[in-house]
Amino acid sequence: MPLWPFLLGLIGLTIAALLYLALRPEATRGPGGKVFAFLLIFLAPVLALYGGSTAHLERSKTTSFCLSCHAMEPYGKSLLVDDEEYIPAVHFQNNRIPRDHACYTCHTDYVMFGGVRAKLRGMRHVMVNYFGTVPDTIKLYNPYNNRECLHCHLGARSFEQSSGHQDAETPMADIKSGKVSCLTDGCHDVAHDVHDMEDATFWKPLPVAEAVH
Amino acid sequence: MTRIEKRIRIASLLVVAGLLVEIASFVWKSPLAFFLFLGVACGIAAAGIVLFLISLVTMSQEPGA
Numbered sequence: 001m002p003l004w005p006f007l008l009g010l011i012g013l014t015i016a017a018l019l020y021l022a023l024r025p026e027a028t029r030g031p032g033g034k035v036f037a038f039l040l041i042f043l044a045p046v047l048a049l050y051g052g053s054t055a056h057l058e059r060s061k062t063t064s065f066c067l068s069c070h071a072m073e074p075y076g077k078s079l080l081v082d083d084e085e086y087i088p089a090v091h092f093q094n095n096r097i098p099r100d101h102a103c104y105t106c107h108t109d110y111v112m113f114g115g116v117r118a119k120l121r122g123m124r125h126v127m128v129n130y131f132g133t134v135p136d137t138i139k140l141y142n143p144y145n146n147r148e149c150l151h152c153h154l155g156a157r158s159f160e161q162s163s164g165h166q167d168a169e170t171p172m173a174d175i176k177s178g179k180v181s182c183l184t185d186g187c188h189d190v191a192h193d194v195h196d197m198e199d200a201t202f203w204k205p206l207p208v209a210e211a212v213h
Numbered sequence: 214m215t216r217i218e219k220r221i222r223i224a225s226l227l228v229v230a231g232l233l234v235e236i237a238s239f240v241w242k243s244p245l246a247f248f249l250f251l252g253v254a255c256g257i258a259a260a261g262i263v264l265f266l267i268s269l270v271t272m273s274q275e276p277g278a
Contacts, residue, residue: 004239011232018232022225025218037221041265045228045258052235052254056247068244126244 003058007051014044060122066103069126071134074194075103080202085190087183093203096152110151137195144191146178217272224265231258 017040021027028037059065067076079092079102088106091097097105108118121141128134153159154176164187165172174180182188214222231254238250 008236008239011236015229015232018225018229022222022229025214025221025225028218028221037265041221041224041228042262045232045262048232048235049255049258052238052250055239056250060244060247065244068242123247126248130245 003051003055007048007055010044010051011048014040014048017044057119060119061101061104063100063102063104066122069129071129071138072103074197075138075192077202078192078194078197080205081197082201082203083190086193087188087191089203093205106148108148109145110147143181144183146175146180146182149182150176217268220264220268220272224261224268227261227264228258231255231261 021037021040027033063076066072078086079089081089084090088102091106092099092102104118108114159165160172165175170180170185170187175182180187183191234254234257235250238246238254241249
């Protein structure tokens with residue numbers, strides 16, 4: 001259920017009651033008035049600000065939010081490349097990740113407070129985008145961790161029993177421990193590759209109604 | 214009007230201003246909206262809350278409070 005209607009209702013009621021209090025502060029003289037003032041000037045704003053931060057954090061997880069920065073446009077476009085070697089594109093186009101949370105799903109850290117760390121990195125990105133210089137090639141701060149892949153793939157038949165993963169040269173234990181990287185050790189090494197998309201063809205998603213029928 | 218009531222009025226108006234900026238940050242579809250919320254809305258509303266709490270602590274013993 002969306003948080004917005006409740007939050008806007010709480011904020012609207014709080015503003016109306018606070019304006020009444022600002023016009024008639026003598027209403028706080030009695031014991032009931034003091035409780036009223038405490039609820040309005042302390043409890044209600046704290047709840048409204050907590051709800052606001054939650055709503056903003058949820059919005060910042062959406063694909064459209066990430067792609068609203070100009071620098072991210074090619075990365076969004078790479079999700080539509082019609083090439084099975086493009087790992088993000090394959091995940092996006094086959095619903096292996098939720099399309100409306102595509103960036104966040106792969107680029108968060110699946111550890112305690114990983115979401116907070118991801119959002120702190122995101123705030124840094126926003127600052128660089130508006131007040132710094134965006135590098136021509138955007139790189140991750142740290143090598144991509146297998147843990148993020150295994151969050152979904154671990155235990156999946158397609159992962160555990162695929163012939164490539166049963167290869168004796170790359171033991172499954174090394175993949176699971178992160179000794180062998182999923183992305184940078186030559187197996188799934190085509191990620192966004194935005195500089196190599198000139199000759200690429202792009203998949204056109206069906207409208208939802210058409211896809212259903 | 215007593216001093217504490219004047220402070221309650223100022224605190225109320227600060228919180229109202231903070232909440233209005235919070236609404237503006239919801240409407241603004243930009244990544245900077247989060248900074249507007251965190252830096253401006255939370256800052257102004259927190260100033261109102263702190264002013265109210267300080268008033269309670271420092272003025273509740275004064276005559277006429």
